[in-house]
Amino acid sequence: MTDDSARSTAGGPTPYEWAGGLAAFTRMTRLFYGTYVPADPLLAPLFADMADDHPDRVAKWLAEVFGAPKAYSETYGGYPRMVSQHVGRRLSEEQRARWAALLYQSALEAGLPNDPEFQSVFHAYIEWGSRLAVENSQTDARPPANLPMPYWDWNTAAGPPGSRVSALARTEEVDDMADALPGPDEPVSFEAHIKPLFREQDRKSMQFAFDLWDYSDVREHADDIVERIEDGSMPCDEPWSEDRTALIARWVDAGMPE
Numbered sequence: 001m002t003d004d005s006a007r008s009t010a011g012g013p014t015p016y017e018w019a020g021g022l023a024a025f026t027r028m029t030r031l032f033y034g035t036y037v038p039a040d041p042l043l044a045p046l047f048a049d050m051a052d053d054h055p056d057r058v059a060k061w062l063a064e065v066f067g068a069p070k071a072y073s074e075t076y077g078g079y080p081r082m083v084s085q086h087v088g089r090r091l092s093e094e095q096r097a098r099w100a101a102l103l104y105q106s107a108l109e110a111g112l113p114n115d116p117e118f119q120s121v122f123h124a125y126i127e128w129g130s131r132l133a134v135e136n137s138q139t140d141a142r143p144p145a146n147l148p149m150p151y152w153d154w155n156t157a158a159g160p161p162g163s164r165v166s167a168l169a170r171t172e173e174v175d176d177m178a179d180a181l182p183g184p185d186e187p188v189s190f191e192a193h194i195k196p197l198f199r200e201q202d203r204k205s206m207q208f209a210f211d212l213w214d215y216s217d218v219r220e221h222a223d224d225i226v227e228r229i230e231d232g233s234m235p236c237d238e239p240w241s242e243d244r245t246a247l248i249a250r251w252v253d254a255g256m257p258e
Contacts, residue, residue: 014067014153015121019112022071025063029055032106042098046089065125065152078149089137096130117154125152141168144205181243188251190215190258197244206234219256226252 019025033055037043047054060072061082072078103126108114112122129150136143182188198212210225211217218225228234229245251257 015118016063016067018118019066019122022059022063022068024110024112025059026056028103028106028110028112029059029062031110032103033058036102036106040098040102042095043102046091046095065129065150066121067151067153070149073149083136083143086133086137087141087143088139090139091134091137093134096134100126100130121152121154121156124157125150128158135166135168138168181247187257188247188254190218190251190256194218194248194251197240197248202234215258222252222256 016022016025033047033050037047037050051057057072057076060068060075064070064072076082104123107122112118135141182193188194195213195215195218203212206212210221212225225234226248229240229248
């Protein structure tokens with residue numbers, strides 16, 4: 001176990017703590033990148049120019065995903081930094097599967113727990129994350145830019161299909177809102193002006209927190225929604241125009257009429 005101030009799950013150890021802390025993840029990634037990757041014909045070319053600290057950075061990423069303090073995101077920049085490392089690399093499913101299989105082997109040899117519970121959550125994230133890496137690496141991919149760091153605990157699942165914005169999804173054509181925006185003296189309502197601002201993919205990406213097409217939900221979480229729009233964390237694929245941002249603020253100031 002570790003004494004780091006990691007996030008806990010219902011008072012028990014996080015997967016990070018159960019694994020043995022950052023030291024355990026570092027042993028694993030150094031073994032993986034130092035022994036297995038250079039000897040593998042599929043993976044060696046991908047990491048031929050690997051920085052000396054790459055194994056330690058990956059260890060910090062995985063540690064944070066599984067509940068560690070923010071060693072990766074506060075040092076390297078979080079999700080956007082990780083995504084930038086995959087853009088344009090055109091990773092294949094064969095490379096992904098080999099990467100995952102050798103990482104699992106490295107985890108066992110490095111002494112990470114082999115109990116079913118830890119292996120279940122560890123495999124779940126590696127399978128999810130490595131498939132996202134393949135998706136984000138394709139030539140025509142447009143990875144969402146502002147997603148938060150993933151966090152995997154004992155109860156985490158990736159969610160049902162369609163619950164996230166795919167990097168390979170074709171960007172919807174955005175309607176020209178100029179004619180739809182209410183005039184300066186026209187009352188603003190949720191149904192006529194606010195709900196149409198949110199696309200189906202926006203709704204799906206935020207379904208874990210609130211329903212952007214439900215008046216009562218948007219009213220209850222209005223401050224959080226406005227804050228996310230203003231800081232660029234929602235929508236996750238492109239920022240809103242000043243007109244749209246001003247419109248929802250105007251609706252809030254008017255008392256959020258239905």
